[in-house]
Amino acid sequence: MHKGFLKAGHLPTLFASFLYFDLSFMVWVLLGPLGVSIAKTLHLDPAHKGLMVATPVLAGAVLRVVLGLLVGRYKPRRVGIGAQITVIAGLIAAWTIGIDSFAATLVLGCVLGLAGASFAVALPMVSAWYGPEHQGTAMGIAGAGNSGTVLAALFAPMLAIAFGWQTVIGLAAIPLIVVLGIFIAAAKDSPNTPAPKPLAAYFALLKEGDCWWLMFFYSVTFGGFVGLASSLTIYFNDAYGLPPVTAGYCTAAVVFAGSMVRPMGGAIADRVGGVRALVVLYAVAACAFATISTGLSTIYLAMPVFIVGMLALGMGNGSVFQLVPQRFKREIGIMTGLVGMSGGVGGFYLASSLGYSKQLTGSYGPGFLMFAMLAALALVGISGVRRRWQTTWGELYSAARI
Numbered sequence: 001m002h003k004g005f006l007k008a009g010h011l012p013t014l015f016a017s018f019l020y021f022d023l024s025f026m027v028w029v030l031l032g033p034l035g036v037s038i039a040k041t042l043h044l045d046p047a048h049k050g051l052m053v054a055t056p057v058l059a060g061a062v063l064r065v066v067l068g069l070l071v072g073r074y075k076p077r078r079v080g081i082g083a084q085i086t087v088i089a090g091l092i093a094a095w096t097i098g099i100d101s102f103a104a105t106l107v108l109g110c111v112l113g114l115a116g117a118s119f120a121v122a123l124p125m126v127s128a129w130y131g132p133e134h135q136g137t138a139m140g141i142a143g144a145g146n147s148g149t150v151l152a153a154l155f156a157p158m159l160a161i162a163f164g165w166q167t168v169i170g171l172a173a174i175p176l177i178v179v180l181g182i183f184i185a186a187a188k189d190s191p192n193t194p195a196p197k198p199l200a201a202y203f204a205l206l207k208e209g210d211c212w213w214l215m216f217f218y219s220v221t222f223g224g225f226v227g228l229a230s231s232l233t234i235y236f237n238d239a240y241g242l243p244p245v246t247a248g249y250c251t252a253a254v255v256f257a258g259s260m261v262r263p264m265g266g267a268i269a270d271r272v273g274g275v276r277a278l279v280v281l282y283a284v285a286a287c288a289f290a291t292i293s294t295g296l297s298t299i300y301l302a303m304p305v306f307i308v309g310m311l312a313l314g315m316g317n318g319s320v321f322q323l324v325p326q327r328f329k330r331e332i333g334i335m336t337g338l339v340g341m342s343g344g345v346g347g348f349y350l351a352s353s354l355g356y357s358k359q360l361t362g363s364y365g366p367g368f369l370m371f372a373m374l375a376a377l378a379l380v381g382i383s384g385v386r387r388r389w390q391t392t393w394g395e396l397y398s399a400a401r402i
Helices: 002-007 012-026 035-041 044-072 076-097 102-116 121-125 132-163 165-169 173-186 197-208 209-240 243-262 262-272 274-292 299-327 327-362 367-395
Strands: none
Touching: 012 044, 012 076, 012 102, 012 121, 012 132, 012 173, 012 274, 035 044, 035 102, 035 132, 035 165, 035 209, 035 243, 044 076, 044 102, 044 121, 044 327, 076 102, 076 121, 076 165, 076 173, 121 132, 132 165, 132 209, 132 243, 132 262, 132 299, 165 173, 197 209, 197 262, 197 327, 209 243, 209 274, 209 299, 209 327, 209 367, 243 262, 243 299, 262 274, 262 299, 274 299, 274 367, 299 327, 327 367
16 A cells, blocks of 8 residues: 555545444354354244345445435435444344344344445445545545454354354344444545436446446455355355354454455556456456366365455455446445445345255255355356457546456
């Protein structure tokens, strides 16, 4: 990070947005690290476990579009405060009432989805403060808030054993309240925030082919990241017989790798171009998850491959969001919602497909193989649009590298 970046934009907003995103993501994937304990209490089969951890991801995908629309009309700060208050109230209500059925976990998952929709608040707020030459770095730092998934994997299984998983749901509201106070005090909307547009103008973006490409590319990178963050504790427990706490630690290690390199992915994309970076990253991800689908015999063999795959996905997240504001700067609010939604849909697919794969075939391998094929398809796609994007975006939309 160079001095020019430190002097650009608004650092308090960048810091507050990171924290807001970080703790929101911690809560968003909470059912995953708690999944072993919840499944034992409620007697859930693999398909139900997969659907349980996938529901917050899908709810977050849908709600990102809603928050994206609200951000475009009412600005990020106000929308972020309202969303966070709603999530806190939902956690406290769930803890007070209690979760005693599979259906109740799905309802809670919908509430947690609103925390996942924080993506549509934090990234447009940061993007509006920074010029095109700093978009990859700024969006990468804000987006590194997905490291909150590490906190969930590290602490939720341990706290569930000590206090019970129902209590952990209530405890999660405490750090959210603290971060909400910081966000209110430090975050500010940029004077360069795009003016509101009619609702029809937002949906007109869906007529743009580039919008759909960016949505697909993010559905693979972020979908893989959040799908694994939600599912790996259950997977490590089931596939390798690891105790819940140990499975959580292994999940935290994998997720930490992916979340910490998101800013690196954005910075590299600023330097070499997001398209060039994604060509390499999709190839690495496809190879990694195809290898995992073969059913590696021990956790010691599986962990390095998972980490390599997650590194590629994490850097890919930063690279995709280096590209989004280059093409859709004025529509960044709704584009963040749309692209973020597609990432959530990808995560829902991966998390639920792993559960159904295990239920139907007795193995998680087919689920991982299908995801590897999606990464390979993304590689073909980014290679196909590469020349057009690099020749037209640079002339028409942006001074940054494509």
